[in-house]
Amino acid sequence: MTVPRWVFAMAGIGAAFVLLPLVAMVLRVNWAEFVPLISSEASVAALLLSLRTSLAATLLCVIFGVPMALVLARTDFWGQKVLRSLVLLPLVLPPVVGGIALLYTFGRRGLLGQTFELLGIEIAFSTTAVVIAQTFVALPFLVLSLEGALRTVGSRYEAVGATLGASPTTVLRRITLPLVLPAVLSGAVLSFARALGEFGATLTFAGSLQGTTRTLPLEIYLQRETDPDTAVALSLVLVVVAVIIVSLAHRTGEPSRRRARALS
Amino acid sequence: MTFSLDLHVAERDVSLHLDVAAGETVAILGPNGAGKSTLLGTIAGLVTPDSGRAELNGTVLFDLPAAGSGRRIWRPPHQRGVSLLAQEALLFPHLSALDNVAFGPRSAGVPATRARQTATRWLREVDAEALAARRPAELSGGQAQRIAVARALASDPGLLLLDEPLAALDISVAPAVRRMLRRVLFDRSAVIVTHDVLDAYTLADRVVIIEDGRVVDQGTPAEVLDRPRSAFAAGLAGLNLITGIRRGDTLVVADPATTITIDAGSAGADGDPISLAVRPAAVTVTFDEPADPARTSVRAELIDLEPRGDFVRARSALLAADVSPKDAAGLDAAVGSALWFSIPSAAAMVYPTGRSERSAPS
Numbered sequence: 001m002t003v004p005r006w007v008f009a010m011a012g013i014g015a016a017f018v019l020l021p022l023v024a025m026v027l028r029v030n031w032a033e034f035v036p037l038i039s040s041e042a043s044v045a046a047l048l049l050s051l052r053t054s055l056a057a058t059l060l061c062v063i064f065g066v067p068m069a070l071v072l073a074r075t076d077f078w079g080q081k082v083l084r085s086l087v088l089l090p091l092v093l094p095p096v097v098g099g100i101a102l103l104y105t106f107g108r109r110g111l112l113g114q115t116f117e118l119l120g121i122e123i124a125f126s127t128t129a130v131v132i133a134q135t136f137v138a139l140p141f142l143v144l145s146l147e148g149a150l151r152t153v154g155s156r157y158e159a160v161g162a163t164l165g166a167s168p169t170t171v172l173r174r175i176t177l178p179l180v181l182p183a184v185l186s187g188a189v190l191s192f193a194r195a196l197g198e199f200g201a202t203l204t205f206a207g208s209l210q211g212t213t214r215t216l217p218l219e220i221y222l223q224r225e226t227d228p229d230t231a232v233a234l235s236l237v238l239v240v241v242a243v244i245i246v247s248l249a250h251r252t253g254e255p256s257r258r259r260a261r262a263l264s
Numbered sequence: 265m266t267f268s269l270d271l272h273v274a275e276r277d278v279s280l281h282l283d284v285a286a287g288e289t290v291a292i293l294g295p296n297g298a299g300k301s302t303l304l305g306t307i308a309g310l311v312t313p314d315s316g317r318a319e320l321n322g323t324v325l326f327d328l329p330a331a332g333s334g335r336r337i338w339r340p341p342h343q344r345g346v347s348l349l350a351q352e353a354l355l356f357p358h359l360s361a362l363d364n365v366a367f368g369p370r371s372a373g374v375p376a377t378r379a380r381q382t383a384t385r386w387l388r389e390v391d392a393e394a395l396a397a398r399r400p401a402e403l404s405g406g407q408a409q410r411i412a413v414a415r416a417l418a419s420d421p422g423l424l425l426l427d428e429p430l431a432a433l434d435i436s437v438a439p440a441v442r443r444m445l446r447r448v449l450f451d452r453s454a455v456i457v458t459h460d461v462l463d464a465y466t467l468a469d470r471v472v473i474i475e476d477g478r479v480v481d482q483g484t485p486a487e488v489l490d491r492p493r494s495a496f497a498a499g500l501a502g503l504n505l506i507t508g509i510r511r512g513d514t515l516v517v518a519d520p521a522t523t524i525t526i527d528a529g530s531a532g533a534d535g536d537p538i539s540l541a542v543r544p545a546a547v548t549v550t551f552d553e554p555a556d557p558a559r560t561s562v563r564a565e566l567i568d569l570e571p572r573g574d575f576v577r578a579r580s581a582l583l584a585a586d587v588s589p590k591d592a593a594g595l596d597a598a599v600g601s602a603l604w605f606s607i608p609s610a611a612a613m614v615y616p617t618g619r620s621e622r623s624a625p626s
Contacts, residue, residue: 156354162341163308163348164419166371171342174367178358 022239029236030229037233045211046219047237053127053215054195057134061191065142066184070176072143073150091140098136099204106132106205129206130213134195141194142187149183150176189249193242266453267423271306271316272330278302278313278477282455284423289454291468291485293461295496299477300457304425307455308348309341320345320422342371347421351432353408355400361411362387362396368419386414390444406437410444417448424449426456430463442466461489461500473497491615492541504547504583506540507617515540515614520581525560527609537617546611547585549578549595550604561606566599580605 030037037043072084090098104110106123116123123129157179161171177184199217206213208222216238224231267284278299284290294300305311307318307325315330325344327337347368355364365383370376387393390410400408409429416424429445430438446466449456456467464471464485471488473481473496481493492498498505506524508517510532515524524540532538548554553561564580569592571577576592578585583605587595595603 157356159308159310159341160348160350160354161356161367161371163310163344163346164368164371164415165342165345166367167342168340170371174371175356179356 025232025235028232030233033229034233037230038237040230042210042219043230043234046214046216049211049214050196050216053130053134054192056131057138057195058188058192060131060135061139061142062184062188065139065187066146069143069146069150073147074155087143088140090137095137095198095200096204099133099201102133102136102201102205124205125207125209125213127212130202130215133201133205134198137198137201138191138194141190145187145190146180146183149180153179186249189245193245196241267320269307269316269318271303271313273299273302274314276302276477280474280477280479282472284453284455286453287451288469289449289452289456289467291464291471292455292457292474293464293471293500294474298474300474301427304348304427304455304457307423308346308425309339309344312338345422346425347416347419348425348427349412349416349429351428353412355408355411357400360396361392361398361403364400364411365415365418367415372419382418386418387411389448390414405433406441409433409441413445413448422453424452424454426454428458429456431459464489491539491613493617498541502543503541504544506582507537510534510536510538517582522562522582524562526612526614529614531614532616539615539617541613542607542611544577544584544586546608547583548606549585549587550606551598553604554606558610559606559608561604563602564605566595566601566603568599569595
């Protein structure tokens with residue numbers, strides 16, 4: 001297909017719309033003070049907390065998201081379509097609404113809060129709350145990309161494995177997961193990116209305590225009022241981390257596409 | 265008895281019984297949609313029938329009584345000892361050829377080193393030892409199918425199922441793979457679904473013909489294919505099949521109404537249903553009735569001439585004859601008119617249609 005010229009024009013405007021704000025931000029960076037700004041105690045604490053919680057959230061996404069994708073892709077039960085839409089709800093839900101929902105689930109007066117309190121665990125306004133909020137918003141990314149990959153690969157190899165005497169767990173470990181590994185990795189990277197950028201649910205559910213729940217996006221929002229230079233410098237750090245993650249996701253996504261083509 | 269199966273699928277109107285003796289290879293032939301793949305899927309445990317029962321070497325694979333009476337048994341595929349080899353090799357793309365073959369033994373709990381030794385032995389058995397380190401993406405269709413055979417056999421199945429194993433292969437490599445299959449299937453219980461009559465002749469001890477979800481004929485390849493009982497089997501074997509009633513030394517056909525002089529021999533008594541099978545290549549077409557007493561002739565309308573490579577098939581409602589292109593040119597103007605189709609008595613096989621003498625497999 002030959003792409004019409006006007007399509008190029010529209011695409012150019014779209015690309016500029018995405019890139020220009022980034023350029024504008026970079027132009028505002030106070031380079032002379034850049035290193036001291038991003039290495040202040042509060043900044044470092046926020047960055048480390050963000051990385052730590054996002055990694056934990058990604059791990060939880062893999063642990064629960066892979067089984068969820070398997071159940072959605074490989075089984076057939078009444079109400080499955082409704083369940084899939086509900087599971088993917090956090091994708092479209094405003095994060096602040098997610099935060100409120102989590103508060104009424106895990107908060108002190110929440111649905112499960114009292115149970116946890118009896119066990120001596122208080123979740124709301126703790127680092128655990130940050131991880132829960134991030135997992136909540138990031139989980140659908142992994143489930144969605146993995147479910148698609150599972151459907152593309154199909155279940156024919158799994159059937160062959162079963163007739164060769166492999167138990168369902170062996171089939172999962174030695175056939176299914178290796179075949180969709182690229183999708184698991186790219187899904188995990190996407191989840192990590194989403195967790196890293198999480199703001200609304202975290203603020204609502206976990207609050208903003210330095211070193212405990214104040215992640216990098218929260219720190220940026222806070223500094224913006226008092227110290228715009230720090231806010232811009234930290235924003236740049238977040239952009240760089242995001243760019244690295246997106247390129248990683250592309251790299252891990254490639255082999256899955258190549259493999260899919262080899263199969264067809 | 266190694267394997268026995270009763271199968272009923274109401275939705276597809278399938279109702280079958282199948283036995284496989286120890287070391288026997290059974291070929292299943294049938295038109296598309298006859299229920300052949302359903303049959304294999306059921307034995308492997310990938311398709312659940314409405315009701316039926318299967319047993320392999322004394323182990324019940326499934327027992328699904330009709331209408332929910334009694335206990336239902338359904339053994340999952342990995343506990344059946346049944347390997348399924350499909351048209352496509354379906355080698356696991358992330359494993360080397362060797363690890364593909366070692367997959368079965370590994371799943372059975374054999375330690376890695378020994379599983380690889382077993383795999384190497386099976387690769388040698390299918391002449392693919394040199395390919396051990398290759399990934400499936402680096403293999404040709406024929407090579408991949410050889411390795412798939414080795415993989416299916418390495419899991420030491422009590423019964424091997426083959427679903428048109430040569431159909432997807434290049435015509436140039438299929439004969440070599442077929443020879444290899446004949447070697448490894450010798451003395452092994454196997455069921456092979458095929459469209460190819462050559463597979464049946466070379467690989468099978470017994471042929472079962474399935475039409476519309478029922479077994480319509482079975483016996484040795486020679487019995488079923490040299491003396492076909494159904495139009496389908498005759499078509500596969502490339503034979504003209506004429507069925508009718510014996511009246512003395514003639515075969516009386518109802519539709520189209522014809523009487524053919526035959527050398528009936530011992531083929532049934534007067535009034536018995538008998539069949540005549542003859543190769544189209546042996547049939548000749550002439551404008552005048554041949555005087556040759558060793559030939560029996562039938563006057564029939566020439567319906568059409570169908571080119572088939574280096575010969576032309578001349579068809580009437582009763583018989584088809586393969587003639588040379590030169591002779592066909594001479595017949596071209598006669599399409600639509602009545603000609604003489606004649607059969608040399610020596611080339612015609614006459615046999616009882618019922619074939620009560622055929623020993624039913626026990």
